[in-house]
Amino acid sequence: MTSQPRQPNASIPLLDLRAQYASIADEIRAAIEAPLASQHWILGAEGAALERELAQLSGARFGVGVASGTDALMLSLRAAGVAPGDDVAVPAFTFIATASAVSALGARPVLVDIEPATFAIDPTRIESRLTPHTKAIIAVHLFGHAADMDSILDIGKRRGIPVIEDNAQSIGAAYRGRKTGSMGAFGCLSFYPTKNLGGYGDGGMILASSESDANRLRRLRNHGQEGRYSSSECGWNSRLDEIQAAILRVKLRHLVEWTAVRRKHARRYGELLRDLRGIRAPQERQDCEHVYSVYTIRVEGGAERRDRIQRYLAARQISSMIYYPLPLHLQPAYAALGVKRGELPESERAVDEVLSLPMYPELTEDQITRVATALAEAARE
Numbered sequence: 118m119t120s121q122p123r124q125p126n127a128s129i130p131l132l133d134l135r136a137q138y139a140s141i142a143d144e145i146r147a148a149i150e151a152p153l154a155s156q157h158w159i160l161g162a163e164g165a166a167l168e169r170e171l172a173q174l175s176g177a178r179f180g181v182g183v184a185s186g187t188d189a190l191m192l193s194l195r196a197a198g199v200a201p202g203d204d205v206a207v208p209a210f211t212f213i214a215t216a217s218a219v220s221a222l223g224a225r226p227v228l229v230d231i232e233p234a235t236f237a238i239d240p241t242r243i244e245s246r247l248t249p250h251t252k253a254i255i256a257v258h259l260f261g262h263a264a265d266m267d268s269i270l271d272i273g274k275r276r277g278i279p280v281i282e283d284n285a286q287s288i289g290a291a292y293r294g295r296k297t298g299s300m301g302a303f304g305c306l307s308f309y310p311t312k313n314l315g316g317y318g319d320g321g322m323i324l325a326s327s328e329s330d331a332n333r334l335r336r337l338r339n340h341g342q343e344g345r346y347s348s349s350e351c352g353w354n355s356r357l358d359e360i361q362a363a364i365l366r367v368k369l370r371h372l373v374e375w376t377a378v379r380r381k382h383a384r385r386y387g388e389l390l391r392d393l394r395g396i397r398a399p400q401e402r403q404d405c406e407h408v409y410s411v412y413t414i415r416v417e418g419g420a421e422r423r424d425r426i427q428r429y430l431a432a433r434q435i436s437s438m439i440y441y442p443l444p445l446h447l448q449p450a451y452a453a454l455g456v457k458r459g460e461l462p463e464s465e466r467a468v469d470e471v472l473s474l475p476m477y478p479e480l481t482e483d484q485i486t487r488v489a490t491a492l493a494e495a496a497r498e
């Protein structure tokens with residue numbers, strides 16, 4: 118095959134997993150040889166090594182591999198003692214799994230509005246939403262940027278409620294010298310293929326700092342078993358398999374370098390978008406390190422203008438995405454919570470303004486310029 122000539126109007130995807138695979142194909146193929154040769158598929162050496170390596174990267178003591186990010190949340194909530202009838206505070210603007218993990222346990226998500234600058238749960242709005250039944254707070258580090266953990270941890274400490282970090286989108290991000298996922302009682306990671314450390318299928322991990330918590334999670338993910346066929350409590354089947362772990366270990370070796378490139382791309386986008394009317398590039402708080410797993414701008418002026426700009430980009434073969442079109446209280450699945458439109462104004466504003474642009478390490482400077490130029494034209498109209 119000959120390589121394609123540069124095409125000025127070639128489409129720009131939101132994410133290009135094929136380009137990434139092409140850059141590491143030899144390493145991936147070599148890495149999956151070990152589980153293929155051993156035929157040891159579940160709870161083996163690759164998974165244990167990945168647990169150690171991710172705990173180390175995140176500054177946590179323990180990692181426990183599980184089947185998905187959703188399971189990581191669900192099992193963390195169980196380990197935190199959340200039971201049917203309890204409440205858990207969660208942000209209203211996030212991927213639905215943050216809340217459905219709560220619902221899966223028979224507990225109720227109590228929705229809290231977000232801070233406009235980071236899209237994360239607003240610590241100044243948590244306490245008024247706490248009830249005597251609130252047993253945990255979930256902070257989501259959305260799009261690659263940390264929530265305001267010091268304030269959230271403070272509330273948790275004062276009220277005696279554990280804080281769980283939904284770090285599905287922000288592996289490797291930093292907050293005041295600490296890594297996301299290592300600050301709360303549990304840090305939940307997802308290896309869904311589009312995340313910044315994505316596998317070739319589903320997977321997840323829980324980070325924990327207490328050894329007894331980590332041991333409990335190891336039981337919970339494996340039918341509550343202490344030894345073989347002896348269960349101290351009812352658990353579940355939620356394990357990360359060896360092939361995924363082997364693949365993720367290869368990608369983890371590149372993560373720091375890939376994150377640095379994402380940050381460079383974000384700086385370039387930031388320069389090009391700075392003066393556009395009614396367009397706001399994502400912000401990075403002082404003392405925080407954004408990993409830009411998703412590059413989400415705000416288009417001021419409401420959904421109609423945002424949607425028009427998205428169509429303008431699409432007509433020029435530039436993909437973009439609305440993460441997320443509905444806040445949780447306006448999802449049909451959560452109509453029964455009885456939260457009305459108007460009650461969580463920042464979450465409602467976010468869904469009308471957000472637009473996520475192409476972002477991945479393999480993006481080229483030319484592509485960034487093309488996206489920014491089209492956006493500038495669209496914003497001027």
Ligand SMILES: *Cc1c(COP(=O)(O)O)cnc(C)c1O
Binds near residue numbers: 186188214215283
């Ligand atoms: C992806 C994601 C999850 C769920 O992870 P899965 O691995 O897909 O189950 C949870 N929370 C957030 C914020 C996510 O982005």
